[in-house]
Amino acid sequence: xxxxxxxxxxxxxxxxxxxxxxxxxxxxxxxxxxxxxxxxxxxxxxxxxxxxxxxxxxxxxxxxxxxxxxxxxxxxxxxxxxxxxxxxxxxxxxxxxxxxxxxxxxxxxxxxxxxxxxxxxxxxx
Amino acid sequence: xxxxxxxxxxxxxxxxxxxxxxxxxxxxxxxxxxxxxxxxxxxxxxxxxxxxxxxxxxxxxxxxxxxxxxxxxxxxxxxxxxxxxxxxxxxxxxxxxxxxxxxxxxxxxxxxxxxxxxxxxxxxxxxxxxxxxxxxxxxxxxxxxxxxxxxxxxxxxxxxxxxxxxxxxxxxxxxxxxxxxxxxxxxxxxxxxxxxxxxxxxxxxxxxxxxxxxxxxxxxxxxxxxxxxxxxxxxxxxxxxxxxxxxxxxxxxxxxxxxxxxxxxxxxxxxxxxxxxxxxxxxxxxxxxxxxxxxxxxxxxxxxxxxxxxxxxxxxxxxxxxxxxxxxxxxxxxxxxxxxxxxxxxxxxxxxxxxxxxxxxxxxxxxxxxxxxxxxxxxxxxxxxxxxxxxxxxxxxxxxxxxxxxxxxxxxxxxxxxxxxxxxxxxxxxxxxxxxxxxxxxxxxxxxxxxxxxxxxxxxxxxxxxxxxxxxxxxxxxxxxxxxxxxxxxxxxxxxxxxxxxxxxxxxxxxxxxxxxxxxxxxxxxxx
Numbered sequence: 001x002x003x004x005x006x007x008x009x010x011x012x013x014x015x016x017x018x019x020x021x022x023x024x025x026x027x028x029x030x031x032x033x034x035x036x037x038x039x040x041x042x043x044x045x046x047x048x049x050x051x052x053x054x055x056x057x058x059x060x061x062x063x064x065x066x067x068x069x070x071x072x073x074x075x076x077x078x079x080x081x082x083x084x085x086x087x088x089x090x091x092x093x094x095x096x097x098x099x100x101x102x103x104x105x106x107x108x109x110x111x112x113x114x115x116x117x118x119x120x121x122x123x124x125x
Numbered sequence: 126x127x128x129x130x131x132x133x134x135x136x137x138x139x140x141x142x143x144x145x146x147x148x149x150x151x152x153x154x155x156x157x158x159x160x161x162x163x164x165x166x167x168x169x170x171x172x173x174x175x176x177x178x179x180x181x182x183x184x185x186x187x188x189x190x191x192x193x194x195x196x197x198x199x200x201x202x203x204x205x206x207x208x209x210x211x212x213x214x215x216x217x218x219x220x221x222x223x224x225x226x227x228x229x230x231x232x233x234x235x236x237x238x239x240x241x242x243x244x245x246x247x248x249x250x251x252x253x254x255x256x257x258x259x260x261x262x263x264x265x266x267x268x269x270x271x272x273x274x275x276x277x278x279x280x281x282x283x284x285x286x287x288x289x290x291x292x293x294x295x296x297x298x299x300x301x302x303x304x305x306x307x308x309x310x311x312x313x314x315x316x317x318x319x320x321x322x323x324x325x326x327x328x329x330x331x332x333x334x335x336x337x338x339x340x341x342x343x344x345x346x347x348x349x350x351x352x353x354x355x356x357x358x359x360x361x362x363x364x365x366x367x368x369x370x371x372x373x374x375x376x377x378x379x380x381x382x383x384x385x386x387x388x389x390x391x392x393x394x395x396x397x398x399x400x401x402x403x404x405x406x407x408x409x410x411x412x413x414x415x416x417x418x419x420x421x422x423x424x425x426x427x428x429x430x431x432x433x434x435x436x437x438x439x440x441x442x443x444x445x446x447x448x449x450x451x452x453x454x455x456x457x458x459x460x461x462x463x464x465x466x467x468x469x470x471x472x473x474x475x476x477x478x479x480x481x482x483x484x485x486x487x488x489x490x491x492x493x494x495x496x497x498x499x500x501x502x503x504x505x506x507x508x509x510x511x512x513x514x515x516x517x518x519x520x521x522x523x524x525x526x527x528x529x530x531x532x533x534x535x536x537x538x539x540x541x542x543x544x545x546x547x548x549x550x551x552x553x554x555x556x557x558x559x560x561x562x563x564x565x566x567x568x569x570x571x572x573x574x575x576x577x578x579x580x581x582x583x584x585x586x587x588x589x590x591x592x593x594x595x596x597x598x599x600x601x602x603x604x605x606x607x608x609x610x611x612x613x614x615x616x617x618x619x620x621x622x623x624x625x626x627x628x629x630x631x632x633x634x635x636x637x638x639x640x641x642x643x644x645x646x647x648x649x650x651x652x653x
Contacts, residue, residue, distance in 0.1 A: 034633040036633060036636035036637050037636070037637075057636075059633060059636055060574045061574065061577055062329075085637070
């Protein structure tokens with residue numbers, strides 16, 4: 001069973017063994033509008049939970065992608081450099097942004113599950 | 126200038142709404158020439174150019190021996206050959222297509238597009254100002270130095286702050302200069318503070334300027350009244366915070382009513398208070414930033430002090446500094462010496478702690494002259510009147526429009542008024558499409574999608590320039606458009622602008638596949 005969790009900043013995280021894949025949610029991409037550029041973090045960079053890890057730029061604005069877990073970036077989705085539209089077309093699949101190895105896998109458990117995230121975005125004003 | 130506020134949005138869906146293909150769109154009536162009315166279509170100068178044309182006749186060159194050796198150019202330089210009238214007509218046509226404050230209302234929020242009085246231009250064109258050179262002997266430019274001194278004095282009086290750095294070239298440069306002085310002041314205290322807090326409603330240049338100085342940026346959210354949340358600020362303050370960057374009035378057009386408490390909280394934590402002065406037009410002669418506890422604030426001469434901008438002229442972003450920051454002001458310093466005013470260009474007393482030079486020569490001198498002419502022609506009472514009229518005009522628009530558009534925050538606004546897209550809910554019309562339809566109505570759109578703290582923002586700043594008649598005409602068009610949107614005429618908006626020389630641009634394609642360089646047709650076709 002795939003396990004997915006969500007942050008209040010609209011990132012999704014998918015557990016893939018010891019590696020965690022991160023992207024922005026479908027809700028986030030719809031709010032942003034057409035993505036025209038994705039600034040990826042450097043491989044090997046340490047990121048801190050809740051701090052900026054990448055930037056997604058649409059014609060409206062540039063928005064940060066926050067690291068939902070603290071850890072080390074081990075891979076980034078280079079395909080987004082050539083085709084940032086993948087973030088709009090398939091945000092929770094081919095539009096993934098980076099993979100990280102978390103310091104503390106318990107942080108994953110503390111994030112929202114799918115049902116909780118769904119309630120969270122429905123309650124938004 | 127210092128604004129990223131002109132960013133707009135588009136979506137591919139909008140430019141081609143369902144059921145509309147380019148074939149079903151009504152093509153503009155074709156003409157043989159391709160021109161429409163007296164609006165002429167023409168090729169780029171490079172495409173018009175022809176090698177047998179030239180603006181000047183030069184005598185044939187006699188035989189000569191050059192000393193270029195292998196440096197001699199082998200291929201043509203690639204500049205177009207053009208006659209003088211071709212060039213003049215080209216640029217005149219371009220200028221006619223340009224919308225400017227001299228054409229009409231220019232309500233771009235946060236940009237303060239106010240009228241540039243002709244008296245300023247008259248003064249700036251006096252030979253003693255227009256024909257001087259920054260490298261001529263100081264003894265021959267006493268008048269110019271006096272202009273700098275007088276302008277600094279006016280700005281000190283208006284801000285209630287003891288020092289003015291005049292050299293920054295525009296708003297964001299002023300921010301950078303201000304943050305550099307803050308960093309220098311902290312270093313002189315032996316403190317290494319790593320974080321700068323920035324209001325969520327800030328101009329995008331604020332975090333960029335602080336990041337350029339090497340600071341980590343943290344946003345401070347707004348409260349439900351559209352002001353900085355004091356509790357959220359206090360929660361973030363600590364020994365590693367260098368400064369807060371805040372705009373007052375903020376980009377929602379609201380006065381930060383807890384600004385004194387904000388200043389106190391910052392100073393208790395040993396941090397500096399940077400204020401973005403982009404919206405100083407609302408405060409002229411009414412509020413002195415120095416009295417609010419602000420340590421550092423840039424002013425935009427090209428906004429508040431009526432010098433041309435937005436493509437019309439260079440900006441200028443002087444920075445007002447508190448006594449604690451004044452010793453770190455950039456070079457050159459204007460000081461009173463034995464022989465009157467003189468420029469101190471090195472790091473020697475009293476400028477020993479200066480951050481150094483940040484711009485060539487002495488700043489945008491022509492802009493100083495215009496700003497001083499504006500200040501002197503209005504006088505202290507006139508400046509206060511300008512601020513009052515700017516606020517009055519914005520509030521007139523607010524009261525006329527709040528039943529039609531959706532006002533983001535209730536109550537009085539300052540010099541600009543913020544609406545959002547709630548009134549368009551369910552109409553299928555976006556803020557962008559609404560703004561494009563305004564172009565067909567003959568109005569330059571307001572700032573859209575900024576600030577980011579509300580959804581589908583429409584930020585309107587009429588400035589004191591506009592008459593009641595001008596504002597009434599603007600309101601009438603907005604009311605008619607809003608009614609059209611509510612009547613279900615979404616297609617009308619998706620098609621807009623229909624009457625402009627160019628229709629809707631595909632901003633998404635332009636951002637994803639930017640073409641940054643013109644190439645001759647043959648080279649472009651060969652993929653070169």
